[in-house]
Each structure stands twice: as C-alpha cells, then as structure tokens.
Amino acid sequence: MGFPITRMRRLRTSEAIRRLVRDTSLSRDDLVYPLFVCPGNSVREPITSLTGCFHLSPDEAAKEARAIADAGIPAVLLFGLPERKDAEGSSAWTGDPVVCQAIRQIKKAAPELAVITDVCLCAYTDHGHCGLLQNGRVDNDSSLEALSKMALCHARAGADIVAPSDMMDGRVLWIRRVLDAEGFKDTAILSYSAKFASAFYGPFRDAACSAPSFGDRRSYQMDSASARQAMREIELDIEEGADIVMIKPAMAYLDMIHQVRQRFDVPLAAYHVSGEYMMIKAAAEKGLLDGRQAMIETLTAIKRAGADFIITYFAKEAAEAMDQ
Ligand code: PBG
Numbered sequence: 001m002g003f004p005i006t007r008m009r010r011l012r013t014s015e016a017i018r019r020l021v022r023d024t025s026l027s028r029d030d031l032v033y034p035l036f037v038c039p040g041n042s043v044r045e046p047i048t049s050l051t052g053c054f055h056l057s058p059d060e061a062a063k064e065a066r067a068i069a070d071a072g073i074p075a076v077l078l079f080g081l082p083e084r085k086d087a088e089g090s091s092a093w094t095g096d097p098v099v100c101q102a103i104r105q106i107k108k109a110a111p112e113l114a115v116i117t118d119v120c121l122c123a124y125t126d127h128g129h130c131g132l133l134q135n136g137r138v139d140n141d142s143s144l145e146a147l148s149k150m151a152l153c154h155a156r157a158g159a160d161i162v163a164p165s166d167m168m169d170g171r172v173l174w175i176r177r178v179l180d181a182e183g184f185k186d187t188a189i190l191s192y193s194a195k196f197a198s199a200f201y202g203p204f205r206d207a208a209c210s211a212p213s214f215g216d217r218r219s220y221q222m223d224s225a226s227a228r229q230a231m232r233e234i235e236l237d238i239e240e241g242a243d244i245v246m247i248k249p250a251m252a253y254l255d256m257i258h259q260v261r262q263r264f265d266v267p268l269a270a271y272h273v274s275g276e277y278m279m280i281k282a283a284a285e286k287g288l289l290d291g292r293q294a295m296i297e298t299l300t301a302i303k304r305a306g307a308d309f310i311i312t313y314f315a316k317e318a319a320e321a322m323d324q
Contacts, residue, residue, distance in 0.1 A: 261306025
C-alpha cells in the first residue's frame with residue numbers, strides 16, 4: 001500500500017517517535033578506548049597527531065582508566081612505547097615493559113575495567129615492522145615465538161584479553177597454545193583478523209612511533225580490494241581459537257563488517273582507526289561539519305553494519321555525548 005495511506009514521514013515527526021522505532025542503538029557498552037603508555041612517572045603529553053589523546057606513563061594511565069570506568073566505558077586497549085628498540089623487539093617481553101606496569105596499575109585503580117593489550121612488534125623493532133626480519137623480509141614463523149612471548153607477558157601482568165595485530169599466519173594458535181601451557185586458559189584472544197593495509201593508520205604511526213623504516217606492510221596486512229580473503233582470515237582465526245574477531249579499519253570497510261556478521265557467530269569488533277578519527281576532528285576544527293554529530297553518525301553506522309563493539313579514540317567523547 002502506497003501513498004497517501006502510507007506516509008513514511010509519520011514516524012519521523014518527533015524525536016520521541018524516532019527513538020521508539022529506531023533499530024540500531026549505540027551505548028557505552030559498545031566502546032573501547034585506546035591508551036598509549038610511555039615510560040616515566042606523571043607523564044601526560046598531548047599527542048599532536050591525535051587530537052585529545054595523550055602519551056601516559058603507567059601511573060597516569062591508571063588515573064585515565066579510572067575516569068574511563070567512571071564514564072561507563074567497559075574496556076581499554078593498551079599500546080606501549082618502549083624505552084629502547086632492537087631488531088627482535090625484545091623490549092616487548094623482557095624486563096618489565098611499560099604496558100605490563102600499566103596493566104597492574106590499571107587493575108588496581110579500576111578493577112571493573114577490562115584490559116585489552118595490543119600484541120605487535122612494530123613499536124618495539126628498530127625497523128618498525130610487525131614481525132622479525134630474515135634477509136630483508138618479514139619472516140612469519142620466527143615472529144610467532146616473539147609475539148607469543150609478548151602475549152604471555154601481558155597475561156602474566158593481568159591482561160584480560162590479548163589482541164594480536166601483526167597479521168602473521170598462525171599467531172592465534174601459537175598464542176593460545178602458549179597461554180594454555182602457562183595456565184592462562186581464561187585469557188581471551190581478540191584477533192585483528194582482517195586488518196587491511198591502510199592509509200588511515202597514518203596518525204597512529206606518529207603516536208606510536210611505529211612507522212616502518214623501509215617498505216610498507218603490504219606483504220602481511222590485507223589488500224583492501226580482497227573481500228573473500230577477509231572471510232578466510234576470519235574463518236581461520238576462529239579455527240585457531242580466536243574468541244573475538246576484528247575488522248580494521250571500520251568506515252571504509254562497513255561491507256566487511258556486515259558480511260562477517262551475516263556469516264559468523266563470534267563477537268565482532270571494529271577498529272575506528274586514527275585517520276578516520278582525525279578526518280572528522282580536522283573537518284570539525286575547520287568548521288566544515290558538526291564534529292559531535294559526525295561522531296555519533298559514524299559510530300552508529302559501524303554498529304548498524306554489525307559490529308558488537310567499536311575501538312575508537314572517540315570513546316570518551318561519545319560517552320559524554322550520551323549523557324546529554
Ligand atoms: C600495530 C597497530 C597499528 C594500529 C593498531 N595496531 C598500526 C599499523 O598497523 O601500522 C593502527 C591503529 C590506528 O590507526 O588507530 N600493528
């Protein structure tokens with residue numbers, strides 16, 4: 001039955017009615033806030049490439065985590081900036097890495113918060129690649145041991161979830177085996193399963209000092225035009241024991257989020273990455289659009305596509321917007 005019996009605009013006449021009939025909701029429960037942990041004490045340095053984000057020493061990360069928990073956000077994702085880098089990225093698992101210090105302090109300050117840690121070597125290797133080099137190429141199998149040592153180190157410090165983002169083959173299985181063998185059967189794995197080689201990571205690489213010193217990441221991160229490969233990556237990671245899978249980036253990959261949601265029943269995360277965040281920030285700063293509306297519209301789109309939760313630098317602002 002069409003017009004004039006049917007009038008679609010009837011259900012748009014007031015905000016109350018629009019609220020009643022909408023089928024997608026965005027809540028604090030859907031948000032994860034990334035934190036960048038650096039060495040030192042009382043450090044809270046603004047990150048120039050990521051408006052509103054800071055390099056935080058472990059004590060400051062704990063304070064920030066308390067504020068995040070108070071804002072009703074369920075989880076943080078930790079990245080570390082090590083004091084020293086070498087070819088193996090050994091500072092990721094030797095000594096007492098800053099990420100591990102931060103985990104312990106966050107757990108004290110905000111025990112109700114889930115702590116997720118990024119597991120990847122790029123911020124720890126002097127060449128800036130996500131795995132170890134052999135003959136100038138990123139070698140898959142020798143990288144697995146380093147990554148699983150890093151994941152174990154985080155689990156020992158109390159991480160609830162480890163999140164490998166390196167895109168080596170087999171890392172979920174390796175990490176699962178090592179965690180289980182060491183008694184961390186309940187530490188979950190959130191796999192960056194389909195992580196595409198993307199220009200949108202630009203601001204993050206500045207923030208994490210993790211840009212590759214030569215070449216690019218196209219031999220391990222996915223090709224953006226390969227949708228079917230993304231489905232295979234997800235399938236393999238689930239087989240290897242991933243508890244949660246991820247699509248990254250989010251905005252330019254909403255179709256991937258939608259397809260994964262249709263095909264698989266595991267929880268699905270989406271990473272709204274640094275470049276996607278800064279595009280909105282930069283446009284809002286220029287007065288080209290309303291930053292808050294663009295934020296809510298974007299995060300809602302990622303939910304509508306099928307993500308269960310979103311890792312986003314907007315998490316705090318989005319939670320604030322929900323108060324109003
Ligand atoms: C580490 C890693 C990256 C991001 C998350 N983990 C950068 C990269 O792959 O170069 C990007 C996150 C963002 O852009 O917000 N491998």
